Amino acid sequence: MKHHLVFALILWVFVSLCISWGGLAQGQEKPPIYIIEVDGIINPATAKFITESIDQATEKGAQCLIIQLDTPGGLMESMRSIVKRILTASIPVIVYVSPSGARAASAGVFITMAAHLAVMAPGTHIGAAHPVSLGEGKESKTMSEKIVNDTVSYIKTIAKTRGRNVDWGEKAVRKSVSITEEEALKLNVIDMVSPDIPDLLTRIDGKVIKFDGMTRTLLTKGVQPRSLQMSWRYRLLDIISNPSIAYILLMLGIYGIFFELSNPGAILPGVVGGIFLILAFYALQMLPISFAGLALILFAIILFIAEIKVVSHGLLSVGGVISLFLGSMMLIESPTDYMRISLSVIIPAVLVSAAFFVFAVTMAIRARLAKPTTGIEGLIGEIGIAVTPIAPEGKASIHGEFWNVFSDQPIERGDKVQVVEVVNLRLKVKKIE
Numbered sequence: 001m002k003h004h005l006v007f008a009l010i011l012w013v014f015v016s017l018c019i020s021w022g023g024l025a026q027g028q029e030k031p032p033i034y035i036i037e038v039d040g041i042i043n044p045a046t047a048k049f050i051t052e053s054i055d056q057a058t059e060k061g062a063q064c065l066i067i068q069l070d071t072p073g074g075l076m077e078s079m080r081s082i083v084k085r086i087l088t089a090s091i092p093v094i095v096y097v098s099p100s101g102a103r104a105a106s107a108g109v110f111i112t113m114a115a116h117l118a119v120m121a122p123g124t125h126i127g128a129a130h131p132v133s134l135g136e137g138k139e140s141k142t143m144s145e146k147i148v149n150d151t152v153s154y155i156k157t158i159a160k161t162r163g164r165n166v167d168w169g170e171k172a173v174r175k176s177v178s179i180t181e182e183e184a185l186k187l188n189v190i191d192m193v194s195p196d197i198p199d200l201l202t203r204i205d206g207k208v209i210k211f212d213g214m215t216r217t218l219l220t221k222g223v224q225p226r227s228l229q230m231s232w233r234y235r236l237l238d239i240i241s242n243p244s245i246a247y248i249l250l251m252l253g254i255y256g257i258f259f260e261l262s263n264p265g266a267i268l269p270g271v272v273g274g275i276f277l278i279l280a281f282y283a284l285q286m287l288p289i290s291f292a293g294l295a296l297i298l299f300a301i302i303l304f305i306a307e308i309k310v311v312s313h314g315l316l317s318v319g320g321v322i323s324l325f326l327g328s329m330m331l332i333e334s335p336t337d338y339m340r341i342s343l344s345v346i347i348p349a350v351l352v353s354a355a356f357f358v359f360a361v362t363m364a365i366r367a368r369l370a371k372p373t374t375g376i377e378g379l380i381g382e383i384g385i386a387v388t389p390i391a392p393e394g395k396a397s398i399h400g401e402f403w404n405v406f407s408d409q410p411i412e413r414g415d416k417v418q419v420v421e422v423v424n425l426r427l428k429v430k431k432i433e
Helices: 002-028 044-059 076-087 107-114 141-162 166-174 181-186 197-203 232-240 243-262 268-284 291-309 315-330 343-369
Strands: 033-039 064-070 093-097 103-105 117-120 125-127 178-180 208-211 214-217 383-386 393-398 401-406 416-423 426-431
Touching: 033 044, 044 064, 044 076, 044 232, 064 103, 064 107, 064 197, 076 107, 076 141, 093 103, 093 107, 093 197, 103 107, 107 125, 107 141, 107 166, 117 181, 125 181, 141 166, 178 181, 232 243, 232 268, 243 268, 243 291, 243 343, 291 315, 315 343, 393 426
Parallel strands: 033 064, 064 093, 093 117, 103 125, 401 426
Antiparallel strands: 125 178, 208 214, 383 393, 383 416, 393 401, 416 426
16 A cells, blocks of 8 residues: 555656646747837838848747837838738737837837737827828828828728727828827727836737737747847938938038048048938938928038139128028928927038138138248248349349349348349349348
């Protein structure tokens, strides 16, 4: 009997260990979770980063990808490419509007509603998705209505696909409504509210995600997300896509080319200026640029350069400053703040440009008014010593050179003389004490 009890005890311990090992192995075999952070304007660089992150997470066998989102909006085409990739993803994509104070505005609304799971942190908001086209205000009323109707149809399709509130999606586009995370949860715009990533992973553990006729059960509890970082290339493109940065690059590029044209052969200013101009044009082609504003900036540079060639007593410089300021204000047309150049950037740029060209004009005028310091004319006023008697002609040593000189007064050898005039390669001098 005792042997049977011992055998049963050993068998029970063995089975318990097997179950524990099996559970441990199962925990270790949970597919990884990847997370990316998107904080800023939705632009081509952001779109590339998100789509490639989805591809990378899929290739690595991730069970899901979390997009931590905080955006004021961005470009429609970039948003569409992101939404398209999320809707066709073969792994669940979770959009988490976080941290507290973050927002999913404009393009961010579409991205959030397209996610398999939409989550918001406390103190966040979502909405204001009215489309803003490049060059807003130039298209006709009919064209504006077409753009709005197309955008409404797009967000309604996304909402139906994900089972979210279609009516609110339409209001977000047509009326630019914005709601808090609690309101979004009640209106079925998002799936849940969560304060942080660990809480989010705990709450979605065991959740079944359906997409493309398939289902996937999330096993997220206890899994540490792996972060995917934006590459330096996309980070650079993201930085220069900022309107203020693009404007600064444009101004630096113009300065570089101006320096190169003013001092041919300097090479470095021309190379750097060319690089800055190319980067600026790359960024500007993605922004609602006004060609009238760009023309005013170029016209201002022409006026500044003309001031050096034409004495206008500062009128051309004043015109250049005004033209530069107006052109900078008009360069990017957009009703949204994040797509415009900040005044805190424009005003210093205009003042620095004005100061630079005023300095250049001043130096040019001084150079014109100053007496020559080289050549024959540069000898006027120079001091020398008579090496022979001058009565009225003779020779004098000036700057270590012997010159034929003449004078209206007799001058003895060794006397100091000063050049007063140059006549046919002869110097007229006078005696000085």
